[in-house]
Amino acid sequence: MANKKVDVAIVGVGWVGGILAAELTKAGLTVVGLERGHDRGTPQWQDDHDELRYAIRYEMFQNTANETWSFRHNLNETALPIRQLGAWLPGTGIGGAGVHWNGQTWRFHPRDFTIKTSTIDRYGASMIPANMTIQDWGITYDELEPYYDKFEYMAGIAGKAGNLRGQQIAGGNVFEGPRSRQFPVAPPPDTPLMALFRRATKSLGYHPFTGPTANLPVGYTNPDGIARAQCTYCGYCERFGCEVEAKADPTVTVLPVAHKTGKFKVINYANAFAIKNDGKNAQSILYYDSMGRVQEQPADIIVLGAFVFNNVRLLLNSKLGTPYDPTTGTGVVGRNYAYQTGGGGASGWFENEEFKRYMGAGALAAAIDDYNADNFDHSGLGFIGGGSISVGQSGARPIQSLTVPPGLPSFGSQWKAAVQKYYRRVVQVGFQGESPAYKQHYMDLDPNYRDKFGNPLLRITFDWQPNERAMIAFAGNKTLQIMQAMIPGAQVAKGGPLTPTAPGTISGGPGSLPAHFDTTAYQSTHNTGGAIMGADPATSVVNSYLQMWDTHNLFVVGACNFPQNAGFNPTGTVGALAYRAAEGILKYRKNGGALV
Amino acid sequence: MSEKPTTANDGEATPGPRMTRLGLLRRGAVAGVTGVAAGSLLQISPGAAAQEAAPLPLQFFTQWEFDYVTAMAETIWPTDSLGPGAREAGVGNYIDGQLAGSWGQGHRFYLNGPFFTPADTGHGWQIPMTPADVYRAFLPGYDAYVHTTFGNAYPTLTADQQTTAMTALQTGKATIPIGGTMAFASSDFFAVFRQNVLEGMLSDPAYGGNKNMVGWMQIGFPGDPMRRGDLYHNYIFSDKAYPYANKPLPLMPNYAKQGVSAGAAATGSKMPANSATNKGGM
Numbered sequence: 102m103a104n105k106k107v108d109v110a111i112v113g114v115g116w117v118g119g120i121l122a123a124e125l126t127k128a129g130l131t132v133v134g135l136e137r138g139h140d141r142g143t144p145q146w147q148d149d150h151d152e153l154r155y156a157i158r159y160e161m162f163q164n165t166a167n168e169t170w171s172f173r174h175n176l177n178e179t180a181l182p183i184r185q186l187g188a189w190l191p192g193t194g195i196g197g198a199g200v201h202w203n204g205q206t207w208r209f210h211p212r213d214f215t216i217k218t219s220t221i222d223r224y225g226a227s228m229i230p231a232n233m234t235i236q237d238w239g240i241t242y243d244e245l246e247p248y249y250d251k252f253e254y255m256a257g258i259a260g261k262a263g264n265l266r267g268q269q270i271a272g273g274n275v276f277e278g279p280r281s282r283q284f285p286v287a288p289p290p291d292t293p294l295m296a297l298f299r300r301a302t303k304s305l306g307y308h309p310f311t312g313p314t315a316n317l318p319v320g321y322t323n324p325d326g327i328a329r330a331q332c333t334y335c336g337y338c339e340r341f342g343c344e345v346e347a348k349a350d351p352t353v354t355v356l357p358v359a360h361k362t363g364k365f366k367v368i369n370y371a372n373a374f375a376i377k378n379d380g381k382n383a384q385s386i387l388y389y390d391s392m393g394r395v396q397e398q399p400a401d402i403i404v405l406g407a408f409v410f411n412n413v414r415l416l417l418n419s420k421l422g423t424p425y426d427p428t429t430g431t432g433v434v435g436r437n438y439a440y441q442t443g444g445g446g447a448s449g450w451f452e453n454e455e456f457k458r459y460m461g462a463g464a465l466a467a468a469i470d471d472y473n474a475d476n477f478d479h480s481g482l483g484f485i486g487g488g489s490i491s492v493g494q495s496g497a498r499p500i501q502s503l504t505v506p507p508g509l510p511s512f513g514s515q516w517k518a519a520v521q522k523y524y525r526r527v528v529q530v531g532f533q534g535e536s537p538a539y540k541q542h543y544m545d546l547d548p549n550y551r552d553k554f555g556n557p558l559l560r561i562t563f564d565w566q567p568n569e570r571a572m573i574a575f576a577g578n579k580t581l582q583i584m585q586a587m588i589p590g591a592q593v594a595k596g597g598p599l600t601p602t603a604p605g606t607i608s609g610g611p612g613s614l615p616a617h618f619d620t621t622a623y624q625s626t627h628n629t630g631g632a633i634m635g636a637d638p639a640t641s642v643v644n645s646y647l648q649m650w651d652t653h654n655l656f657v658v659g660a661c662n663f664p665q666n667a668g669f670n671p672t673g674t675v676g677a678l679a680y681r682a683a684e685g686i687l688k689y690r691k692n693g694g695a696l697v
Numbered sequence: 698m699s700e701k702p703t704t705a706n707d708g709e710a711t712p713g714p715r716m717t718r719l720g721l722l723r724r725g726a727v728a729g730v731t732g733v734a735a736g737s738l739l740q741i742s743p744g745a746a747a748q749e750a751a752p753l754p755l756q757f758f759t760q761w762e763f764d765y766v767t768a769m770a771e772t773i774w775p776t777d778s779l780g781p782g783a784r785e786a787g788v789g790n791y792i793d794g795q796l797a798g799s800w801g802q803g804h805r806f807y808l809n810g811p812f813f814t815p816a817d818t819g820h821g822w823q824i825p826m827t828p829a830d831v832y833r834a835f836l837p838g839y840d841a842y843v844h845t846t847f848g849n850a851y852p853t854l855t856a857d858q859q860t861t862a863m864t865a866l867q868t869g870k871a872t873i874p875i876g877g878t879m880a881f882a883s884s885d886f887f888a889v890f891r892q893n894v895l896e897g898m899l900s901d902p903a904y905g906g907n908k909n910m911v912g913w914m915q916i917g918f919p920g921d922p923m924r925r926g927d928l929y930h931n932y933i934f935s936d937k938a939y940p941y942a943n944k945p946l947p948l949m950p951n952y953a954k955q956g957v958s959a960g961a962a963a964t965g966s967k968m969p970a971n972s973a974t975n976k977g978g979m
Contacts, residue, residue: 150921151948153900158800169807174817181820184807290934334929344923457939459918460929494933499899499918511867512773512891513860517915521779524916525942550809621821 103385103397107131107366109686110386110400112373112415113407115197116672117658117679119351120252121404122359123325124683130690131364133398135371135388138194142352146342152498156340161201163191168552170410174564174617176427176541182550182558187621189628190340191408195367196352198408198626199672203339203463203495204315204348206258207669208249208677210474211242211278216665219475220485228485230568232540234430234437236664239636240645242278245677248684250281252676253313256349257321257329259286260313274310276470289318289332294456294528295467298492301586307469312491313673314464315349325358336496338463348463371396373411374556376403376419376655383421383655389554402654402686405632406679409661413544413631414559421652422632422642425543427562433642435544437633438561439666441625442488442534442569445576447584447609449591450506451526458525461496468492472579473668474535484571488534488668490580499524506606507594530583532576532612536629538665539566544631565614577612584609627671629663634678644697646685647678653695658682753790753905756797757829763789765836768852772859773894780915783906788897791906795893796829803827814880824880828889831875835886838873839866863887901948913945920945 108130111118118134125132154160163169163186171180192198212219215237220228229235252258262280263273288311291299299309316338322328332347346353359365370391377384377397385399405412416422416434425436468491470476479485504527505511505519547560585591588605599606635641638650647662649655658679660671667674685696755763770783770792783789795801803826812825826834842865843851847858854862865871869884897906899913901920907913913920919939922929924946932939 148948150923151901153896153904157896157900159805164805165807166803166805172820174819178816179813181813181815181823182807182809183820184822185805187821292933293936332930333923334933335923336929455938457929457933457942459942460933460939499913499916500895503895503916512863514775514777514779517774517777518779521915521917524918549811615819617817617819619819621819 103399104133106399106401107133108400108690109133109402109404110398111135111404111406112386113197113405113411114195114351114356114367115192115406115408116199116351116355116676117406117682118404119196119199119355119359120255120676120679121406121658121683121686122365123355124680125686126359126362126364128687129364132359132366133400134365134367135373135386135398136195136367136369137372138192138369140367140369141194141196141200141342143342143344143346146344149341149344150335150337152337152500155337156498157500159186159190159340161192161194161340161342162186163193166553169558171547171550171558171560172618172620173560173562176562180547180549180560180562183620188619188624189626190623191410191626195356195369196350200342200350200352201340202315202348202350202672203670205464205466205670206253206256206313206315206673206676207489208277208280209242209667209669209674210276210476212475213667214238214240214242214245223475224479224485228479230566233566233568234538234540236437236538236633236635236640238645238664239634239641240681244645245674245681246278246281248677248680249673251680252673254285255323255325255354256315256676257286257317257323258284258313258315258349258673259318260284260288260311263308263310271308272310274468274470275308276473276476284313285323286317286319286321289314289316289462289465291467292456292465292494294492294494295465297587298467298530298583301583302467302469304586305582307471309467309469312464312466312468312493314462314466315672316343316462316464317347317349323354325354327354327357329353332462334460334462334465334496336459336461336498338461338495368398372554373407373415374418374554376405376415376421378419378421378652378655381652383652393554402656402690404682404686405655405657406659409628409631409659410544410559410561412657412659412661414546416632416642416657417544417546417559418556421655422649424545427541427543430540431639433633433638433640435631436640436642437538437630437664438542438544438563439536439538439629439663440563441627441666442536442565442573442614443532443624444614445488445532445534445573445580445612447530447577447580447607448504449528449530449584449588449608450523450606451528451588452604452606455525456494456528458494458497458502458528459499461494463495464493465495466491466493472576482571482575484568484575486535486537486568486572486668488532488572488576490530490532490576490583492528492530497524502527506599507608508596508599528587530580530587530609532573532580533625533668533670534569534572534576535668536666537566537568538630564618570614573612573614575611577610580612581607581609627660627666629660629666629671632657632659632661633664634662635664644695645681646688646696647682648685648689648696650695653689653693656682656686753787755793757801758789758793758796762832762836763793764852765840765850766792766832768859769863769890770894770897772856772863773891774898774912775856781911783894783898785908786898786911787906787908788894791897791900791904792832792893794905795896796832801827801829801832803829812880822881824875824878826875826881831881831886831889834875835873835881838875839871839883839886842871842873866890903947903949910945910947914943917942918945921948922946924948
């Protein structure tokens with residue numbers, strides 16, 4: 102027997118599900134959220150300063166024994182399952198990955214939303230490689246701005262505007278799109294390390310600023326009346342929950358607002374596996390309950406608000422939309438899988454200075470945006486795109502933070518001496534790069550491997566391409582230069598013997614990516630695409646309200662909407678899209694039909 | 698060369714009578730007995746570990762495995778003038794607890810077939826074995842390699858020989874089939890083992906390693922100062938050194954000294970949510 106029909110049923114209770122639940126229940130709708138994991142919140146995080154349990158043994162993440170992905174590098178390979186987590190760490194449980202994130206909260210650049218048009222306008226069509234399938238978002242930065250603003254005021258994002266209604270402001274990110282108003286919270290002060298980065302990048306002519314953060318530097322009460330405390334800089338952010346509620350997460354922001362209306366209900370241990378539909382209309386969500394029984398949740402409007410992979414797999418399992426075909430480039434579901442391009446950073450081992458690296462907050466950072474997006478001239482460089490460059494002080498938990506200068510052994514007394522010396526003295530200048538879309542990068546259902554319920558795993562086809570290799574090589578030289586300005590006179594390690602008198606040692610230079618994408622080493626949980634938004638139903642799954650082109654009462658929301666990925670963390674944009682979808686759902690509720 | 702190795706060249710560990718004898722001996726003392734061979738005593742800390750009271754019960758390892766792994770861990774993080782090593786920190790007990798617990802038993806590993814050898818790099822673990830299975834299968838093979846190469850068991854080699862033997866793992870020079878295949882290379886084992894040793898040195902003492910917080914103190918990690926009510930926002934924005942960097946606090950004070958191996962229990966204790974889901978298979 103089906104559950105009682107509600108106005109809106111949502112798959113996944115993370116940032117997307119939480120924002121929609123709050124906005125729609127405030128507007129009077131009844132909402133049910135299906136969450137595969139357990140209920141949780143601040144009380145659970147009071148004793149979570151345990152690197153082994155949370156960061157190494159993956160306490161808060163998807164259990165790959167139950168459900169994982171298969172992966173291949175190209176269309177000719179047989180995909181193999183990812184047998185344990187590595188490259189990315191999706192969450193599970195109430196709040197989703199929004200509980201264990203760092204809190205780095207960016208807006209994408211105006212150019213990112215019109216990447217194809219902007220690239221062709223500036224450089225000509227030949228700048229885009231033949232198999233690169235980047236496309237415009239079907240929405241502009243200016244159209245999305247009010248929703249970014251909503252997300253930032255709800256979450257209490259701290260930062261300094263670099264562009265206020267078109268007016269550039271030194272000390273903020275002067276490359277960002279215009280903001281309608283200042284950040285709700287002023288940025289945190291500089292740590293000595295951030296100050297050093299700021300001086301070094303300024304001396305090189307760049308435009309440093311404080312990274313926008315969801316870790317509150319001071320107490321804040323948001324427009325919903327939710328008050329949260331300031332950050333203690335305990336150093337346990339990413340992969341942990343926040344015990345003082347300083348980090349914005351759905352369980353301490355939007356979910357209490359939804360629950361307070363009395364119109365929101367969460368069903369835990371509900372594993373959605375299909376959307377019952379007749380092609381035109383989505384009728385209900387089919388899910389396995391905690392006992393493994395099939396249950397049905399009918400609703401007038403259905404929202405897929407789970408992580409990228411789960412949203413795409415649900416569409417494919419439900420035969421909603423046309424699956425993407427990488428040989429012809431036609432079809433839409435699974436199209437334009439993209440990621441985040443790392444590498445290109447530089448490391449520096451200081452001989453004299455010490456930094457309190459074990460202190461920190463997930464988004465406590467100084468950054469420059471001079472080499473992101475199209476903020477610099479790409480003529481003759483051989484690639485498009487760029488990335489954000491930053492030095493973060495997010496808390497160096499010891500098991501994961503023992504790097505020694507190149508050329509030293511990786512065990513034994515000599516290594517141990519280096520570990521002891523450098524644990525508090527090594528710093529990284531990081532590069533977080535764009536990931537363009539390609540014709541052959543996509544998601545579909547795996548023919549061989551199944552999850553614990555017997556449903557096919559999602560198969561990912563992806564590898565590094567020449568454009569990103571060129572971008573990373575370029576970035577590595579820039580971060581090396583910054584590190585050299587941070588440790589004047591440092592030696593650049595070449596693998597040979599080190600000079601003991603140098604004030605520091607640097608590892609960097611032209612960055613490189615591995616021969617093939619490595620699923621085992623953590624890189625980023627910024628997976629994107631597969632249910633992308635756009636202006637054309639032939640090349641996108643949803644319109645600019647995240648409403649499915651073919652099925653008007655179905656909304657698909659999240660980083661799965663990104664046609665390709667920008668050189669920034671995605672959560673700010675995911676949050677903005679969720680607010681946009683909430684508005685779309687209320688419009689649809691009133692008028693019905695296609696919103697665009 | 699005082700004692701014949703207890704491991705046959707076919708790679709099978711043969712516990713038998715020696716096992717029983719080892720079982721009666723203390724961890725520190727074991728090395729003393731087996732280490733009559735020249736030089737090996739230098740590897741053993743004469744300090745606390747050998748003198749302590751009751752040894753912790755083993756949850757997964759046999760005593761032979763425990764001694765082997767402890768000696769190998771000491772090669773990764775040795776006892777030297779800079780401080781105590783893996784043996785004194787209890788890394789052997791840490792790894793034992795982890796292998797007996799949910800990680801070692803593969804509770805988060807996807808182990809559905811088919812299995813095959815990847816055509817290229819980047820696919821990670823592709824064998825139908827848990828970490829516990831791998832340790833159990835790998836150690837006898839490695840012991841056979843060490844005997845063939847050095848004429849003795851790992852715990853009785855000199856420190857230099859142990860370094861050479863460990864490097865043979867790291868570089869993949871030691872060819873050690875598991876289950877008759879090379880799908881899991883010796884360099885793969887080295888990566889897992891080295892990581893486990895770092896965990897055993899630097900995780901909370903509640904997991905059986907990092908006894909007396911010797912790992913944290915060696916690198917200057919303060920543990921969990923929230924327990925001191927000592928919030929970092931008072932220090933992070935200033936140039937002044939943090940006064941407690943070398944006086945760490947553990948999560949649970951009672952465990953710091955005893956090194957109670959709570960690894961399995963603690964790792965599994967927040968599992969009920971997931972295990973409820975696990976039972977829902979259909």
